[in-house]
Amino acid sequence: MSLAVLSVALLALVPGVGLAQPQPGxxxxxxxxxxxxxxxxxxNEAVRASRPVGYRDQTRSEVLARNGVAATSNPxxxxxxxxxxxxxxxAVDAAVAASAALGTVEPMSTGMGGDLFAIVWSAKDQKLYSLASSGWAxxxxxxxxxxxxxxxxEVPSSGINSAVIPGTVSGWDALLKRFGSMGFRxxxxxxxxxxxxxxxxxxxMHGQWVGSENSLARDPDSANTWLPDGEAPELYSIFRNPEMARTLRSIQRHGRDAFYKGDIAKAIVEKSASAGGVISRDDLAKYRSEWVTPLSTDYHGYRVHQLPPPGQGFAALEMLNILEVCTPRLGFDLAELGPRGPRYWHLLIEAKKxxxxxxxxxxxxxxxxPPPLNRLLSKDYAAQLCDRIDxxxxxxLEVNGVDAGSTVYFATADRWGNMVSLVNSNYSSFGSKVTIxxxxxxxxxxxxxxxxxxxxPNVVEPRKRPFITIIxxxxxxxxxPVMAFGNMGGGTQPQAHAQHVINMIxxxxxxxxxxDVARFDHSQENDVTSLDTHLYDLVxxxxxxMGHDLDRAYGHAGGYQGILFEPDPRMPKPILPRDNGKGPRHGEAYERPVxxxxxxxxDPRKDGHAGGW
Structure with a gap:
């Protein structure tokens, strides 16, 4: 027997050693x-990695760019x-493109049948503009x-009689006509x-889709569109929606009117009638978005802006006012208390309530x-509330309210200094569950x-816009301009906005x-505060x-995106296109970065990321 053969024979006799050992993996x-x-x-039971610099639990670095950047919830x-x-x-062109894309690839959260709000910083005018495009009854x-x-x-939470007139497409049109350099095509x-x-x-996205299977199955058109083979598409599988492609192509060719006056409008009305609703051609044809004046308050020298009612943005401003005025009166400083201290979170939760x-x-x-905003957003009013914080x-709670929601928020910015903060929503996952x-x-x-x-004041009335959570x-x-930012997630949004402002300022x-840090999410519906599991263990x-009713949570509190502008006074200002960008896109205006x-x-809680160059 050769030495090689003998070696193999001997190895075969050793337990656990041989030529054909199983490799299960x-x-x-x-x-x-x-x-x-x-x-x-x-x-996965492995522990997470840490970073070598900065905040060790930060999931990734900020994305830095000078020519253009976007931050959305889907790559x-x-x-x-x-x-x-x-x-x-x-940035406005890019924002409409991102909104349409999100309605396609994240259809449970947003789409053409939903509502849209935007704040635009115009580099040409050096001022903010706000667009409200929420649907009316x-x-x-x-x-x-x-x-x-x-x-x-009560007004149903699903079905055709939960659906108002869609505002998204009208919002796209209004943004492009006022600030865009491109068209729908x-x-x-x-x-x-x-x-x-x-x-x-x-x-x-897959998790949300699976959670909506039963409710989507109740509407044959929804089941046919969203549940191939009778169930949600599998993780990593490819999903196609040729009917939505048809809708987008129609808007590319015929503009806004395709949706509010053309064949799409006809299909909406017919679906409404067959499902027991009362949406009319006139309801759609007369709908218009509105340019509105944003609300704002000062917080430690920075001006924080929100859209006006019926959005809930004023709650974020009032919460910041309460914290700025009342925290020192109570003998505390948020930065000194810090986010590892229970009293820090106690004060935030009480101000939120x-x-x-x-x-x-x-x-x-x-x-x-109209709400009494001049009073509610004054520092004097905030001071009157300090005694209510123990x-x-x-x-x-003094007043309860419903907190549901499923939304997308994103931001865009360009080489000229234009910035867009935009939120777009179906409200609940897949909205009414009624598909056209x-x-x-x-x-x-x-x-x-x-x-x-x-x-x-929020009682239902014809052509009235309901209380809407997106901001x-x-x-x-x-x-x-300093920063465009937002945080999706129903009643989460104003309290999350305030937390981000406090985190950064x-x-x-x-x-x-x-x-990347934990945040609280208090429900005004049941007075329960959700804390990320690590924060729950800490405080x-x-x-x-102290009397708080708490819930241990994982990946809660919606999803954030943000873009901040860091100007460099040594650099020349951008050259704005002479024709507002509607002509040939070349020359120095398209070569110089911001x-x-x-x-x-x-937010790592969502699927997306920021990207730019």
Missing amino acids: SDHPFGKPSAEVPNPGEL LATAAAERILLQGGN PKRWTVDYFTETLGVD EVLEPAADYASDGFPIHER LAYSDLHRYNADPKFD PDHATP PGYGFVLANRGSGFTLDEDH ASFITKNGR DLGMNVQATT GPTLTE NGVYRAGS
Whole structure:
């Protein structure tokens, strides 16, 4: 026997050693899902890595750019915005492209059947503009319609009688006409490509889709559109929506009127009638977006801007006022208390409860019953509320309110200094769960934001806009742009906005770190405060002793995006296109980067990222 053969024979006799040893590995190599384990990430028991510099638990660096940047909740939407910016479009063009893309690739959160709000910093005018494009109630919506005709005691949370007139497409049109350099044909092309060619299903999106299977199955058109083979598409699979591509192509060819007066409008009305609703052609044809004056307050020398009612942005401003005025009166400083201290969180939660009580007491469409904003947003009013904060004990809610929501928020910026803060929503996941046949989009269920209490300012009325949760924010200092930012997630939004402002201004966090840290999410509906599991372990026991009802949470508190502008006074200002960018896109105006640096961040709780160059 040769030495080689003898060696092999001997190895075969040694336990655990041989030529054909099994190599089982994982049942889910490369994280591949299976029917038994649809998300193999749940099996990962490894500890997370730390960073070598800065905040050690920060998930990634800020994205820095000078020519253009976008931060969205889906990589494909960020890519769509970058595609438009690379083609010479401005921040508004990129924002509409991102909105359309998100409605395609994240259809549970947003789409053409939803609502849209935006704040735009115009580099040409050196000022802020705010657009409100939330839907209004059909003309036949009255309290009697719901209580007598439908026999219900509240506006439904799903179905055709939860759907108001969509505002998204009108919002796209208004933004492009006032500030855009491109038209629908260019900016809707990325979304139309995704819809026709198909797009992969990301992790967070997949979880939301699965959670909506049963409710989508109730509407045949929704089941046909969103549940291939009777269920949500699998993680990493490719989903196509040729009907949505058809809708986008129609808007590319015929503009806004295709949606509000043309074949799409006809299909919406027909679907409404067949489902037992009362949306009319006139409800759609007469709908218009509105340019409105933003609200603002000063916080430690920075001006924080929000959209006016019926959005809930004023609650964020009131919360900041309360904290700025009352914290020192109570003998504390938020920065000194710090986010590892229970009293820090106690003060934030108590300020939130007071601000949201006013929100749910007064918020309504200002054309019908304007809230007393001059009083609510004054520092004097904030001072009157200080006595209602017990520094040692939780105080019961004054006014309760519903906190639901499913939304996208994103920001864009360009080489000329234009910046956009935009929020777009279906409200609940897949909105009303009513899909328009042949056109591949759902109607939002924003009508459920109304009340049937005739003594409340938010009572349902014809052509009235309901209480709406989506908000976009902007920060300026001395009249100059600082940051576009926002945080999606229903009732989470104003309290999250305030926390980001405090994180960055009081605690000195950067644009990415502010979203990588834990935040609280208090429900005005049941007075329960959700804390990220790590924060719960750190401060939960003490907060419970102080009287707070707490819930341990994972990945809660919505999703944030933000873009900050860091100007460099040594650099020349950008050259603005002479023709507002509507002519040939070349020359020095398209070659010089912005006079500074954009710093962008994106929430790891979502699927997206920031990108720029």
